Each structure stands twice: as structure tokens, then as C-alpha cells.
Amino acid sequence: MTGFDEPPIEITNNQKLDSDELLMAIKSRRSIRKFKDKDVPLEIIKQIIEAGRYTPSAKNSQDVSYIVLDNKKEVYEKEAVKFFRRIKPIADIAVKHSKEVTIDDNFFFKHAPISIMIVTKDKISGSLAASNMALMAESYGLGVLFSGYFSDVANNSLRLKKLLNLKQRDHVVTTLVIGYPDVKYRRTAQKEAANVRYL
Numbered sequence: 001m002t003g004f005d006e007p008p009i010e011i012t013n014n015q016k017l018d019s020d021e022l023l024m025a026i027k028s029r030r031s032i033r034k035f036k037d038k039d040v041p042l043e044i045i046k047q048i049i050e051a052g053r054y055t056p057s058a059k060n061s062q063d064v065s066y067i068v069l070d071n072k073k074e075v076y077e078k079e080a081v082k083f084f085r086r087i088k089p090i091a092d093i094a095v096k097h098s099k100e101v102t103i104d105d106n107f108f109f110k111h112a113p114i115s116i117m118i119v120t121k122d123k124i125s126g127s128l129a130a131s132n133m134a135l136m137a138e139s140y141g142l143g144v145l146f147s148g149y150f151s152d153v154a155n156n157s158l159r160l161k162k163l164l165n166l167k168q169r170d171h172v173v174t175t176l177v178i179g180y181p182d183v184k185y186r187r188t189a190q191k192e193a194a195n196v197r198y199l
């Protein structure tokens with residue numbers, strides 16, 4: 001194919017995934033909401049984004065982009081917290097379990113060292129990229145939280161959109177909150193049997 005700056009990567013036969021290891025990695029993955037005070041090296045952040053970049057996109061549009069929130073994370077979190085606190089009284093009436101949720105100053109990022117927002121028009125392409133990125137992050141011993149809440153605020157608060165320099169048509173599919181876990185899960189979470197039909 002022409003039009004690309006980088007050459008294709010040679011695919012050799014010895015690049016085989018271990019099925020048991022892969023399935024165990026998927027099964028044992030948990031949301032992490034408590035992180036160590038330890039930075040994530042830039043090289044690792046780049047590899048996580050590389051996993052997103054190589055994820056397929058609809059019509060090969062490759063229109064997924066990434067915003068890494070690092071040093072100025074608190075500025076965006078503060079704005080998101082303000083927005084959430086403002087709408088909380090309405091949510092308490094309209095949304096189940098909302099009353100049980102307390103919005104502290106670190107409600108969205110949980111003191112994690114970085115967050116990566118995934119921005120795209122096509123939600124499926126963005127979600128697929130996010131999933132591969134999360135798996136990649138975990139391969140480096142990192143923990144991940146998919147922050148639906150922060151993404152919701154980024155999509156709905158004009159002030160936060162402006163702060164993040166997001167365009168009107170940009171859609172934040174999800175936000176990966178990433179850092180070294182300060183919690184260890186001893187068991188997998190139990191799941192319902194798969195709802196599947198073989199026809």
C-alpha cells in the first residue's frame with residue numbers, strides 16, 4: 001500500500017499468542033481504583049498508544065486520537081468535579097444509586113499518574129482501541145480503570161471541552177485511568193454464563 005510513512009512490519013511464524021495465558025489475562029483483569037505514587041515511563045505510554053494505533057478501525061479510517069492527561073490532569077479533574085457536583089441533585093432524583101456516590105476531589109482519576117482519553121467519531125473503533133490499550137497496559141503491570149464518568153463530562157461540559165481543546169464534533173469514547181495498582185485482587189470476578197445461541 002502506498003501513502004504511509006512507515007514500512008510494513010514483517011510477520012514471522014514465531015509470534016504466537018498463548019491462548020491460556022491470554023484468556024487468563026482477560027479473566028483476571030479488574031478495575032483499579034487505587035494507584036501507587038509512581039510515574040508511568042513515557043516509553044510505556046507510547047507502547048500503549050501503539051496498541052491503539054494498530055487496532056482496526058471501520059473502513060480503515062484510523063480516525064481514533066488520544067489525549068494523554070499528565071501534569072495538568074488536576075486542572076481537568078477539578079473542572080469535571082465542579083460539573084458533576086452541579087448536576088448531582090438532579091442525578092440523585094433521576095439515577096439509581098446516585099445518592100450513594102460521594103464526589104470527592106479525586107473522584108475521576110483516583111490519584112493515578114496518567115489518563116488517556118480516546119477520541120473518535122466511530123464508537124466501535126474507539127472502543128476496540130481502548131480494549132487493546134488496556135490489555136497492553138496490563139502487560140506492563142499497570143492497572144486500568146475505564147472512566148465512563150469522566151468521558152461523559154468531557155462530552156457534555158462546554159467548559160471542559162474548551163479546556164481540553166476538543167472540537168464540537170469530537171466524541172470521547174472512554175478514558176483510561178492508568179497507573180501501578182496499589183491493590184491486589186486474589187480471585188477473578190464471577191460472571192454469568194454466556195448468553196449464546198449456536199444456530
Ligand SMILES: Cc1cc2nc3c(=O)[nH]c(=O)nc-3n(C[C@H](O)[C@H](O)[C@H](O)COP(=O)(O)O)c2cc1C
Nearest residue numbers: 029030031032033145146147148149150151174189
Ligand atoms: C465502559 C465502562 C465505563 C466505566 N466507567 C466507570 C467509571 O466512570 N467509574 C468507575 O468507578 N468504574 C467504571 N467502570 C468500571 C465498571 O464498574 C467495572 O468494570 C465493573 O463493575 C466490573 O468490575 P471489574 O472491572 O473489576 O471486573 C467502567 C467500566 C466500563 C467497561
